[in-house]
Amino acid sequence: MPVQPHILDAFIKLGNFLRDFCENKQSETNPWAIKLNDAITKVGHQNGWFTRPNVINALVSWGELLTKEKINLWLSDYDDLDKGAQTTVAIIMAGNIPLVGFHDFLSVLITGNKVITKLSSNDSILLPFIAEFLIDIAPSLKESIQFTQDKLEGFNAVIATGSNNTSRYFDYYFGKYPNIIRKNRSSIAVLTGAETKEQLNELGKDIFQYFGLGCRSVSKLFVPKDYDFRVFFESIFDYQDIINTHKYANNYDYNKAVFLMSDFKIFDNNFLLLKEDVAYASPIGTLYYEYYDDLDTLNKKLLNDAQELQCVVAGSEISNSIPFGSTQDPGLNDYADRVDTIDFLLKL
Incomplete structure (x- = not known):
């Protein structure tokens, strides 16, 4: 079964909004543009590494990826994307760069599942803004998106990103669940x-x-x-x-x-x-x-x-290398740690 149309449409409209915002095409009275500008200012105060140019870089990247053509091409290799029964997936996000955990968030929702997200204190503003935008487009997503700073409960699988040190704790607490646990790379x-x-x-x-x-x-x-x-x-x-x-x-x-x-x-x-x-x-x-x-x-x-x-x-002399200048421009199918998140979610 294909992606649920209302979910696909919400992410496509998010991509349109991000592209227009980053290209300064929105009116100064656009309420969503005002809210995003405020969010960028707040996250910069929260985390000094999240300068406006760096946040805009992240938004540009996601705006370029969230098109109907690129999303459909990404998902074309998978069968039965909508299994009918929702699974609740807990995501524990890092906060080293802006929206670093967005791909996991996108993957869970695009496969028709529910997400409980534990945000990093270094990046706790941008993703809730995006969730609010998506819910405005597709109100039914409100039942599928939850943020928490409390103990994670009521989930069936886990995607956790951290360091080699935190991964030991993730293994201890979440090892009994289907999981993707990422370490330092x-x-x-x-x-x-x-x-x-x-x-x-x-x-x-x-x-x-x-x-x-x-x-x-x-x-x-x-x-x-x-x-x-x-x-x-x-x-x-x-x-x-x-x-x-x-x-x-x-x-x-x-x-x-x-x-x-x-x-x-x-x-x-x-x-x-x-x-x-x-x-x-x-x-x-x-x-x-x-x-x-x-x-x-x-x-x-x-x-x-x-x-x-x-x-x-590197150049062509090194196996599995990528060109100079391309590390910060991953595609939708460039999975962190080369673990296929969509395949993991479809097997739950």
């Missing part, structure tokens, strides 16, 4: 030295958008032993204004002081630190790098470490 880029300045400039988007706080944000480079970082620094110079954001600058300054006091060798262009390190996840304002001997060996390492990686940015 990182994204990396592999450079050969043959990249153009345009490609490296696009890589800057992968590094700096959302201040590097997302699991799709590149946090480490793999480079050949003779790699010249000057070309990389020159190519990402367009992103220098990030240092004018107070919270980013504080993290950059703190990490620089720690590295210098510890006598670590670092490269520094006054808005990004490069430190050699075998770890994948780097602190804010810092990009780790690691030298490789040959691409075949590196390919094997990355395949072996696939459970730790969200995105690998």
Whole structure:
């Protein structure tokens, strides 16, 4: 059975609204545009990382995805999307980037299920606004959407996103339910030295958008032993204004002081630190790098470490890689941790 028409229509109209809002096509008297502007202001006060440009970036991305054509194409690979009987799914959301849990929310509702959402305190304003908009379009959705800050009760399955540490608690409390429990993942880029300045400039988007706080944000480079970082620094110079954001600058300054006091060798262009390190996840304002001997060996390492990686940015030399500049533009079928959420929901 297809998606229930009123649900599909609500998300399509949400996409239309978000596109018009981000392109400044709405009248200043449009009540929904006024409400969204207020929500963006409030979430910026709530969470200093959620600057207006970053929130708008997230809204632009979702506006581009929520079209009839893209939603239908996404769901065309699945059978029996409307099973008739609703399942209640609890979603525990992260709050590292704006609307980071929206795909889970969309997936639960588009499959005809009910959702109980526990929001992160860092992002507790934007999704309730979107829910209010959807319910205005399709009032019956009011029975399918619930937000809570209390103990989760009355659910049949769980989707929880957190860290390696919180995942142990999620496993303990929710292990008896059908679940998707996500842990820390990182994204990396592999450079050969043959990249153009345009490609490296696009890589800057992968590094700096959302201040590097997302699991799709590149946090480490793999480079050949003779790699010249000057070309990389020159190519990402367009992103220098990030240092004018107070919270980013504080993290950059703190990490620089720690590295210098510890006598670590670092490269520094006054808005990004490069430190050699075998770890994948780097602190804010810092990009780790690691030298490789040959691409075949590196390919094997990355395949072996696939459970730790969200995105690998590279040319065609690396398996399962994506192009420079594309990590922050996932499609509807780009599932977090490569776990198919729709398939999981349809099997409940």
